[in-house]
Ligand code: HEC
């Protein structure tokens with residue numbers, strides 16, 4: 028097969044001579060579109076080299092790294108890298124660092140921990156994450172409670188707000204399924220005459236304001252039936268799970284209507300026990316944090 032020299036690029040098909048663009052000095056393709064000629068510029072070498080490098084890289088990568096799918100598996104590459112394993116290793120490392128940090132709370136000296144401001148600055152955010160995950164659903168994000176769930180961010184406690192007592196409360200729960208759970212049973216007084224219950228409800232509703240008449244028949248009923256658990260004059264403080272009825276820190280509300288409800292049906296608020304779900308160190312960490320709520324509340328910074 029012979030090549031017609033006039034058909035080569037850059038050769039004028041009519042004259043057979045090579046055409047060179049006078050401005051750039053490049054050959055032209057020889058085509059002529061109404062006086063416009065196309066330059067016959069070569070593909071840039073830089074791009075060719077870059078292409079060659081990328082092809083070479085991909086070949087090397089196929090050999091060294093996991094690359095080609097093979098049915099259920101894949102070619103693993105000579106380096107044996109595995110991002111999944113690397114991620115697991117990194118998580119294990121984080122876990123072990125966290126574990127080391129948490130270990131200091133396994134058998135803590137609470138006095139020493141709370142006095143150590145540098146340590147507490149790390150305790151608060153760590154404990155807060157635990158609190159938001161496990162406790163906030165019932166006690167509120169800031170520990171402010173709600174109907175049926177006691178406020179934690181004050182210094183009124185059913186069982187005591189020091190870290191040791193709080194640890195115990197968290198370990199065994201309240202009215203929970205733990206064998207050593209704390210019991211807080213407000214019995215129903217449905218056997219009592221309704222008029223007596225109403226008088227009591229009125230009396231109890233007035234306790235927080237200090238307006239209650241302590242000489243009334245209701246006060247006598249209260250002494251006979253309620254003081255064993257709620258303390259003298261309803262002042263609480265027995266740390267038996269029965270709240271003080273003289274302060275404004277109420278669980279269910281202390282209006283006449285809600286006290287009537289409490290007397291008719293009783294109350295058994297359930298706080299789950301955490302010994303199965305959290306480690307001792309996590310519980311201790313939470314106890315330090317929750318006890319601090321009350322102190323912070325006094326300082327006006329819940
Ligand atoms: C399912 C709801 C629920 C969850 C979740 C819960 N609590 Fe409670 N918690 C309660 C209830 C209800 C009470 C009050 C029980 C009662 O009525 O006697 C309580 C009581 C307490 C008390 C006793 C307060 C006192 O005055 O002595 C503390 C402390 C406490 N919770 C801390 C926590 C912490 C910390 C968590 C997270 C690990 C948590 N709670 C998770 C419902 C819950």
Ligand code: HEC
Nearest residue numbers: 211212213252253256268269270277278279280294295296
């Ligand atoms: C056996 C102990 C016991 C006796 C007796 C008892 N209470 Fe209680 N009471 C409790 C406990 C425990 C609670 C908290 C229940 C809970 O948290 O679920 C409570 C809660 C209450 C509450 C709700 C307080 C709040 O903060 O919302 C009222 C009101 C109340 N009692 C009134 C009375 C009155 C009035 C009497 C007497 C007729 C009485 N109680 C007798 C143990 C007792």
